[in-house]
Amino acid sequence: MKKSVLTRYRVMAYVTGVLLVLLCFCMIGKYLLKLDGADGATQVVSIAHGWLYVLYLVFAFDLGSKAKWPVGKQLWVLLAGTVPTAAFFVERRISRELDAKVQRDAPATVKV
Numbered sequence: 001m002k003k004s005v006l007t008r009y010r011v012m013a014y015v016t017g018v019l020l021v022l023l024c025f026c027m028i029g030k031y032l033l034k035l036d037g038a039d040g041a042t043q044v045v046s047i048a049h050g051w052l053y054v055l056y057l058v059f060a061f062d063l064g065s066k067a068k069w070p071v072g073k074q075l076w077v078l079l080a081g082t083v084p085t086a087a088f089f090v091e092r093r094i095s096r097e098l099d100a101k102v103q104r105d106a107p108a109t110v111k112v
Contacts, residue, residue, distance in 0.1 A: 002066075006098050009063045010091055012056040013080070017087030019049040024084050056081045067098060 023045045029038035057078055064074040080090035 003102055005059075005063050005066055006095065006102070009056075009059045010095055012052065012059045013087045013091035016049060016053050016056045016081040017085065017091070019045060019052060020081065020084050020087070023049055053081050056087075063094075063098075067101070 023042070026038055026042040026045050029035040030042050060077050060081075061074070064077060069077070077090055077094060080086045
């Protein structure tokens with residue numbers, strides 16, 4: 001597995017995580033605080049999160065298939081983009097696990 005596959009996933013995990021948290025704040029502003037501009041912001045952020053979540057799904061599925069994850073783990077990672085802040089914790093755990101795997105599988109370099 002290439003490190004670039006992990007990097008793509010990590011970027012999209014952060015992007016979707018940030019957008020989802022921002023969407024939560026927009027919804028609080030719209031429905032609880034009754035802010036005037038919150039309706040437009042909510043619409044823009046929800047559309048952005050929706051489209052970028054699809055891209056997150058593609059990258060996470062690609063990563064899972066190349067890492068040969070079982071179905072349960074794959075679903076856990078895919079759903080992390082739907083729970084506010086979950087994407088950050090799942091991304092960190094997956095990155096640590098796969099960074100170690102990439103380093104184990106990388107050929108040793110000899111310095112002379």
